[in-house]
Each structure stands twice: as C-alpha cells, then as structure tokens.
Amino acid sequence: MSMSLLTVVVPCYNEEENVPFFYEEFMKNESFFAEKGIALELLYVDDGSGDGTVREVKKLRERDERVHLVSFSRNFGKEAAIYAGLENARGDYVVMMDADLQDPPALLPEMFSYIDEGYDSVATRRVSRKGEPPVRSFFARMFYRLMKRISKTEIMDGARDYRLMSRQMVDAILSMGEYNRFTKGIFGWVGFRTKWMEYENVERLKGETKWNFWKLFLYSLDGICAFSTMPLMLASVLGVFFCVVAFLMIAFIIVRKLIFGDPVSGWPSLVCIILMTSGVQFFCTGILGQYLAKTYMEVKKRPIYLVRERF
Numbered sequence: 001m002s003m004s005l006l007t008v009v010v011p012c013y014n015e016e017e018n019v020p021f022f023y024e025e026f027m028k029n030e031s032f033f034a035e036k037g038i039a040l041e042l043l044y045v046d047d048g049s050g051d052g053t054v055r056e057v058k059k060l061r062e063r064d065e066r067v068h069l070v071s072f073s074r075n076f077g078k079e080a081a082i083y084a085g086l087e088n089a090r091g092d093y094v095v096m097m098d099a100d101l102q103d104p105p106a107l108l109p110e111m112f113s114y115i116d117e118g119y120d121s122v123a124t125r126r127v128s129r130k131g132e133p134p135v136r137s138f139f140a141r142m143f144y145r146l147m148k149r150i151s152k153t154e155i156m157d158g159a160r161d162y163r164l165m166s167r168q169m170v171d172a173i174l175s176m177g178e179y180n181r182f183t184k185g186i187f188g189w190v191g192f193r194t195k196w197m198e199y200e201n202v203e204r205l206k207g208e209t210k211w212n213f214w215k216l217f218l219y220s221l222d223g224i225c226a227f228s229t230m231p232l233m234l235a236s237v238l239g240v241f242f243c244v245v246a247f248l249m250i251a252f253i254i255v256r257k258l259i260f261g262d263p264v265s266g267w268p269s270l271v272c273i274i275l276m277t278s279g280v281q282f283f284c285t286g287i288l289g290q291y292l293a294k295t296y297m298e299v300k301k302r303p304i305y306l307v308r309e310r311f
C-alpha cells in the first residue's frame with residue numbers, strides 16, 4: 001500500500017498556550033494514522049500573532065520534522081489563514097482544525113471511515129451552542145435562516161470549519177481566488193459529496209475567542225454580500241413598492257380635491273413621508289455601497305496574505 005499524506009492546517013492567532021497542547025492531543029491519534037498508512041504534516045498558520053505562537057511552533061519543530069509554519073506579516077484574519085493553509089498543504093488529504101481544541105481530534109478516525117466510503121469531504125457541525133451567550137446563538141440562528149432563503153449556496157447552521165477534504169476538493173477551493181472569502185459559503189459552493197458529522201460544542205481550552213458580537217455581525221454581512229445578491233433585488237423591489245404607494249396617493253388626493261375641494265392640510269404626513277422615503281433611499285444606497293466596496297476590493301487584486309517566515 002502506498003503512503004498517503006494528511007496535512008493538518010491549524011490557524012493560530014495568539015494561541016501560544018494552545019499550540020503545544022494541540023500537538024499533544026492530536027498526536028494521540030498517531031497510531032491510527034500509522035496503521036492506516038497515512039503520513040502526517042502539521043501546518044501551523046500564524047496569523048500575525050503578537051505573542052509567542054511562532055516560538056512555540058519552532059519548539060515543536062525541533063522535536064518533530066513534520067511540523068511546518070507559515071507566518072503572516074500581520075493579522076489577515078482566519079479566512080486568509082485558511083486559504084494560506086490550503087495553498088501550502090502538500091497532503092492528499094487536508095483537515096482544518098482550530099488551535100484551541102474546539103475541534104476534537106478524536107473524531108478523525110470516524111471522519112476517515114467516511115472518506116473510505118467514497119465521500120470527498122467530511123464536515124462537522126455542532127448541534128448545541130452550549131457555553132455561548134444566548135443573544136449570540138439567537139442571531140446566529142437568524143443569520144443561517146436568512147441565508148437559506150436568500151442564497152442558492154448551502155450554508156449549514158452550526159457548521160464548523162473543522163473539515164477533512166480530498167485533494168480534489170482542496171484544489172477546487174483554491175481555484176476560487178476571491179479576496180472577500182467567506183469559507184462557509186465557499187465549501188458549499190464547490191459542492192462535492194460531503195458527509196456531515198454532528199457533535200456537542202466543546203469549549204475553548206485556553207484564552208479568549210477572537211470574535212465579539214460586532215465582529216460576528218460584520219462577518220455575517222460579508223457572508224450575505226459574498227453569496228447573495230438578494231439585497232440588491234430588495235432595493236429594486238422597495239423602489240417599485242414606493243412608486244406604487246405614491247401613485248395611489250396621488251390618485252387619492254386628486255379624487256379628494258375633485259369631491260371635497262382643497263382644504264390645505266397634511267404637512268405632518270408630508271414630513272413623515274419625506275423622512276421615510278429618504279430613509280429608504282439611504283438604506284438602498286447603502287446596499288449598493290456595500291457591493292461596490294466589495295467589488296472595489298476585489299478588482300484591486302491584492303494578495304490574500306503576506307508571508308514573513310516559513311519552514
């Protein structure tokens with residue numbers, strides 16, 4: 001049997017405490033991979049950490065030749081880290097895992113069993129959101145429900161980035177060179193046969209999550225812009241709606257004038273109407289602006305990440 005290679009991509013942003021723990025925890029499965037004839041490559045992607053993440057990875061490297069690092073020149077965000085990980089992975093299979101051990105390595109043997117069954121990718125979703133603020137869970141659910149309606153791309157509720165993929169799927173993802181990367185959507189967009197595995201939410205080992213509510217909110221807007229043009233449609237529909245309302249009101253006023261004469265009244269309602277329609281106009285211009293901004297960033301064709309150091 002010929003050896004195949006599995007690349008483990010671990011995006012790290014200020015995870016110095018978690019890097020060694022992740023290594024230990026992951027290597028508990030080492031015998032499983034040895035039996036299956038799968039060689040390992042651990043690729044830590046340092047997303048411009050300000051702490052000792054790189055130092056910790058270097059320590060691991062001294063012990064283990066299979067540890068690799070791509071270190072960014074600054075923080076480019078997790079999406080960029082994922083892209084860099086996939087781009088630098090040499091494996092026949094690639095698995096993405098968070099450094100904080102929220103993606104249990106113990107699931108890997110089961111994930112590989114599905115690959116053996118012929119799936120191209122095994123993805124995970126958490127069925128509970130234990131340990132998360134209720135407001136956040138509520139808005140997260142709303143987001144996924146909305147996306148289901150306005151986007152043709154399948155975006156699974158509770159999907160984690162913890163995912164095992166075949167080389168074919170990795171190449172497909174890399175072929176999507178867009179600058180505004182919303183990986184959850186990209187995974188769905190490329191298709192392939194995906195097996196979904198469910199598990200209970202695990203809380204992060206050490207340190208704090210890098211996502212606060214506001215960041216998540218902006219991220220959800222990015223997701224909507226990247227995988228739906230429905231908001232643009234909404235702007236047109238609102239425009240038509242207000243034209244119809246205006247037309248009906250004009251008809252109403254003319255008829256009233258013909259029947260009752262012309263009592264000069266109604267400036268409060270006029271003010272309300274002006275405020276409302278101008279509000280709607282700003283809203284729609286805002287929507288246009290969002291897409292324009294995304295397009296602007298896209299046409300600049302800036303690199304998705306810059307490397308400071310690698311081995």
Ligand code: UDP
Nearest residue numbers: 011012013047077078081098099100209210
């Ligand atoms: N991460 C990253 N760049 C960032 C933010 C996060 O590479 O700008 C990494 C982080 O180190 C972790 C993973 O992405 O390995 C998930 O981040 P986090 O645990 O903060 O998110 P959560 O699990 O709460 O969704």
Ligand code: MG
Nearest residue numbers: 098100102204
């Ligand atoms: Mg986490």
